[in-house]
Amino acid sequence: GNSVTQMEGPVTLSEEAFLTINCTYTATGYPSLFWYVQYPGEGLQLLLKATKADDKGSNKGFEATYRKETTSFHLEKGSVQVSDSAVYFCALSEGGATNKLIFGTGTLLAVQP
């Protein structure tokens, strides 16, 4: 079945460091890919998404490119801030009418000043 694998955390970085959180997927068909972020005490928020191969999703300085050849959707940011500290979830949507999402395990990012 469809699945998402993302790197385990926690990831600890200093402010202004470069961030990469790896995400790979297994899916039949052509899923849409997402990154969600969960700040402490809040619900999951959609960070960015890509709906087809070679699409690049971007938001708040974060980027991820839908790579069908490597079945990956790695999250990157050039310069992280303390306020980026959160849990990041990679997910795929199986499409169709149900909007069913399959999530990775989540990666905790801790940014130190």
Next chain:
Amino acid sequence: GAVVSQHPSWVICKSGTSVKIECRSLDFQATTMFWYRQFPKQSLMLMATSNEGSKATYEQGVEKDKFLINHASLTLSTLTVTSAHPEDSSFYICSASFRGTGNTIYFGEGSWLTVV
């Protein structure tokens, strides 16, 4: 933006009792609501999908008689864990979507359930 609210944020209950978690869409009518659970260091696992006014569709392996889902209105869905046991202790999170551009999905804050 659209908001989905869950209540309670955390709850402790005795083994054998039932506990209800509410999920509300505060400023939109949710055509579909989803319930997930997450064990420590594991993925969010979809438990069931519910559409307003119809029975929930449960994922394989989820006991429908144990996890009762009611989607009575377009703004409220409830998850009732019946005869809870310690192994039901988990993080439960709901999400809601509505018809619109891309059927955007919004998540609640999640509810921590501890069964003692």
